[in-house]
Amino acid sequence: MKKIGFVLLIGLLIACGDTQSQEGSPESESEQTEQNQESEKAAAENSNSSEEIEIEIDMEMPQVATYAWISEDSGIGWLSFYAIIENTGNTPFSMEESSVTYYNKEDEVIAVSATGIDVVPSIIQPGEQAYVSVYEQLGEESPENFKSAELSPAPVTVDYELEEVSTETSLQDVAVTGTFTEEIDPDMIEMSSALFDKDDQLLGILDAGQITAKSFELFDPPFPDEAKDAIDHEKTKAYR
Incomplete structure (x- = not known):
């Protein structure tokens, strides 16, 4: 099982302050003025600080199947990549902008999915599995010289579901x-x-x-x- 993880950090500005109003003697008013000035200074410093919140984009591929083959019906050579992926993170994401690269036994690139990949569902919710299907023509390469295919994930966070x-x-x-x-x-x-x-x-x-x-x-x-x-x-x- 292959696991792939991404972490996005989102900065949220947090402003805080504390103001008080008191009545009293000139001495107490002077002390209060100093306290207010210190509070305003602290509030200004806090307003420029940020807290990082992690959004996890994690996925696993529990099953993958790849093929290089010549169709018995058409005689056309094909490269096929199939996978089941699971969203193991905490946010929905889309995978349609990802790609698959195919390699021969010399570790040379023989094909790259040029039109994206088919993913169902296209929006993968946390804990949900999706089916991935990609295929390309083999070209001049021999099926026997095919070595492997690699998914290059490019997940994009989304805020809706199907x-x-x-x-x-x-x-x-x-x-x-x-x-x-x-x-x-x-x-x-x-x-x-x-x-x-x-x-x-x-x-x-x-x-x-x-x-x-x-x-x-x-x-x-x-x-x-x-x-x-x-x-x-x-x-x-x-x-x-």
Whole structure:
């Protein structure tokens, strides 16, 4: 399990002061004037001080699956990166500005995700998990020379949350079909299905397909041929 943490420090100005009004003799008024001057000086010093409050952006990646493969159907080479990430910090964040870099066995960069990454839900609340899916064309590189893929997180704090949508699903080959338990706006929904083997190990993630107001079928991105036979079950997330 890989853990990544970020800490943001926010300075808050704290002003404090204490004023009193008393009546009495000239001596007591003189003493009071000196006390007031000291109080005003202390208040001015305190008004320029700041207290640092920590906002923790922490996340873990309990499961990651990466592939370099040639599609049996199209003959096109693909690089695939799938992950489950969990917000273990204390504030919601977005990961859509992050990127994935792919390396060969010579530790050379062979591809970088150029259009961001697909994350569902896009706003990850504390304690919540999200599905990450990224894929790029392999190009001239051989799948056998692929070494690794690395997620470069760029979390951004947010102050709102998404509403989870209930679904009923079924798994058919390398596609997840189902219905929404209530009618939704297809343009406002974000969803993906993670595919697992019989030991609940992540194999890949589907995050696109055909979505209507009442039903859906997820079958994209291209799924690695080597993992198809191991698919046992799916878990679907949907939000709006």
